[in-house]
Amino acid sequence: MFKYKRFLSGMFFLVGYVALTTVLCAGIQTGSFTIAAFNAEWLFDGVNDRFAPWTSPTAADAHLARIGSVIAALGADYVSLEEVEDARILGRLADLLSAFGYEQIFVQGRDTATGQDVAALSRIPPDRVGRTDARAKYPIFSSNLTCKSGSKGVSKNYWAELEIGVIPVTVIGVHFLAFPDRCDRAVKREAQALVIARLARDALRQGREVIVLGDMNDFDGTVLDASSDRPISIVLKTLKDPDPTRPGDELHNACDRIPQSERYTAWYDRN
Template sequence: MKSFVRNPFRLVCLLIAAAFLVMVTSVFGADRRPNKATLTIMTLNTEFMWDGVEPEEGQPNFDWKHSETEAAEHMAEIAEIIRAGNPDIVNLVEVENKQAVDKLNADYLAGRGYQVYFKKGKDTYTGQDVALLTRIDPLVFDRDDGKGQSGNVVKGVSKNLYATFTIGNTKIAIIGLHFLAFPNAEYRRLPREAQADLICKRAKKLFDDGYLLIILGDFNDYDGEEGNRDHIDSMPVTNVLSMIKQLGTGTPGDDLFNAAQLVPKASRYTAFWDQNHNEHIEADRELTSIDHILIANGLRERVELVDIPHNHDPRAVTDHFPVVVRLRCEDETQTGTLLIVALLPNPPGKDIDKETATIRNVSQQAINLNGWKLRDLSGKTWSLSSLGMIQPGAEKTITRHGQPMSLNNDGDTIDLIDPDGDVVDSVTYGPVDEDEVVIRGN
């Protein structure tokens, strides 16, 4: 074995290079987004996402507690919601611990570029916590153990996190939270406002450090501002949402807006509460909006999409629906390799023979498509190996010809998978008419 001691100059250079690499990684963080031109963010209350492994945390009981099999089924359904939204950053609410989130990521979201970020909270009664799944490694990840005040009540936020990112030339800070329950209870007004006061303090510090803010999670409260109200005009008993949107400073420059205002009012509901325990959904009083994504006004023009997809039964999976926001990253260049640019899910004739997908090479070099494939939410695939080489800037179209995966006519999410099993690109679309081509971005 050669000794580096014989060449001390070489050893010093290697040590400097290693230190530089560590510094660069810590300053910028890894970015595993398949599409660098956008940033998609989701908040999702998972309703007790436990792993069923003893000893389990918290005192409340629920159907899948103490059962690894039933807990795994619940976790798989949560993963399906995440896959459908294909977010780059997910704020997860009501998770048990890091072990549970690691299991979600490893067993049900493998190959999608996520890393788990988790700090233990202080809710010992429910055992619930919040966590981040993210394709972009944060520069800072922490929680705020301070306290806020409203009236004579001093209160902390047992379930919160914050993370900072630099994306291109934009500094973004995310605060994830889960506030005290019972939106309509007057006795919770001051405690929840005290929690909001703490979040305002943390947000103001981040704003003063030059970050554009995104504050999201289960606020357990309504937004009473005209234009933001949910589909049944639920009105809050607190000032929680108005406090956080204004950060309590009276300075318009640091204000945030509720992304829900960009969702049609009829679709503005994020949670189901079975008030009379009859297992029926009474939409006019049991579906409300208590989960929110608040966004800095400085990011308003970058918002491409806001959605509250209602694609699962809240009585069977989780009693909350996800909120999804997609932002345009104006100062980013496309650094991916291949993109899905068009799909034909409903061709004239037999779908099994004539469905097509078109791939574009956006890199600067030719790529051999041997081992590449397309995959839908059910896990079925099309092989792209028959397409051979694809040159820079070129497009190639694959026809189904009996392959197992179906481009569902009522909507689906299609992933582009490289030979290592990593998701390189993903496209989600809704219902399509016959001979309608799904074009990327539509």
């Protein structure tokens, strides 16, 4: 079941301060480009799914229709999605939303445990798409977590290069390990954040604007959620400063643009 709690450990937009809302984009409403991140909560087909809650294709189809309705109501020009089974189910979602003219962005991930992937729908066709298979050792430099050591990659990630008007933009979609308050998970999630930070750094050094968004499963220690939760990790801190050679943070949590009382999401509880 889903319980709703006033905290924000999931969906984040980390963006530069480029004025994306002022550019002109072909096929997009003049003067705007809207972006959304949405956890589709097991967007699977209901056939031989190991963990998905849908007991039949009929139940899965009903969920697909609900997800389509939410995205249609959002009407965003770019939608990054988490918990997508494969390219085929993404295509079915795009078909439901054919009026929006979405291009599908899907790069096969590496999550063999759940079979989940990240994906996107974009009204601007991407120039290039891909993913990173890089890994980072943990604990990462400057981490206070010492409960485990090893190396970790990001099984669920993609990147897409777009031209939004005349601005070259790299969008990076992620879904990090869950459980923000467990050291054994947080120390690995910090390594995942470092992998993505390096990817963002490289894009920034190419003169591109960068957007990192998705389900990061952690708290921001400076942009607090509605419950003022504090992280035990430096996941968001690492992501916001992908290039330590530059002064200050290169990326900024878009949640700082909304009142603290509105910074919350869903809390999944199997019980």
